[in-house]
Amino acid sequence: MQGFRRRLPSLTSLVVLEAVARHLSFTKAAGELGVTQAAVSRQIHALEQELGFALFRRLHRRVELTERGRILAGVLSQSFSLIDQTIANVRAQSEEDELVIGATVAFTQLWLLPRISAFRRLHPSTKIRLITQDTPIDLERDMVDVAIRYGDGVWPDGRSVFLCEDELFPVCSPSYAAGCRLPETADELLDHTLLDYDSANPGWIGWKEWLAAFSAARPGRPVLRLSYYTDVIHAAVAGHGIALGWNCLVEDLLQQGRLRRVTDLHLRTRGAYFVVVPSRESLKPSAQAFVAWLGAHLEGKAAGPERRL
Structure with missing residues (x-):
């Protein structure tokens, strides 16, 4: 059985996708993540190339999620929230x-x-x-x-x-x-x-x-x-x-x-x-x-x- 690392895209690109999907803006996601708008655009483009389908529709001065993008972004949001809460609980138990x-x-x-x-x-x-x-x-x-x-x-x-x-x-x-x-x-x-x-x-x-x-x-x-x-x-x-x-x-x-x-x-x-x-x-x-x-x-x-x- 292959490990997750071999089957999943880079964690960085998934974090970027979740941020862009939440803001529906490459610029706002870049501000949150502390990187440039160009770096966010490159991460999303590379992720789309790896997955083989589009995650966003680029419209005039805005973006919107495709259906596949919406499904993937929703799962990422729930998963990151669960990870965040679990880490907070484990950290609290150690204090x-x-x-x-x-x-x-x-x-x-x-x-x-x-x-x-x-x-x-x-x-x-x-x-x-x-x-x-x-x-x-x-x-x-x-x-x-x-x-x-x-x-x-x-x-x-x-x-x-x-x-x-x-x-x-x-x-x-x-x-x-x-x-x-x-x-x-x-x-x-x-x-x-x-x-x-x-x-x-x-x-x-x-x-x-x-x-x-x-x-x-x-x-x-x-x-x-x-x-x-x-x-x-x-x-x-x-x-x-x-x-x-x-x-x-x-x-x-x-x-x-x-x-x-x-x-x-x-x-x-x-x-x-x-x-x-x-x-x-x-x-x-x-x-x-x-x-x-x-x-x-x-x-x-x-x-x-x-x-x-």
């Missing part, structure tokens, strides 16, 4: 791997940081960089490998992988519970200090929406409003009032006994947690491992709802 993760302040502080050491033990050679902010992270612009988001799963900068739904229920500290009669209905919650904050995420549920789902009829006393959801949870732990606990985010605090559920009322929303990955390329191995690890830890967290928005 120190850094996994860039984007998430909200609440998810990072309340869920991810308490567990990230478990992932690091499984993948000790992977460097991790966390980008934590509540404003949306653009996966393309910010060069993030994975982002954890709450919403409907549709975002223009990447493709989404479902993680889990969540449910909301009132929580307070044991000290707060010891100092008052805890409410049993949604209306009775309005007699207490309710801790809340303003979220930029349209899918995030606050007290107003949660109480409406349970048809609370009476006007409530003013809530204590804070800047971040993490502040709300810290205030609840300190005994300042009752907060809405997102099950995935307050699970550790409930198990530690620093928070407790106030009532059996709970609400499941239409939104869910997703891990979002860039659509620009295939995931590198460390990102694939992190997505699988997230799914294993979050799958099936929320139980059946009593109400749903």
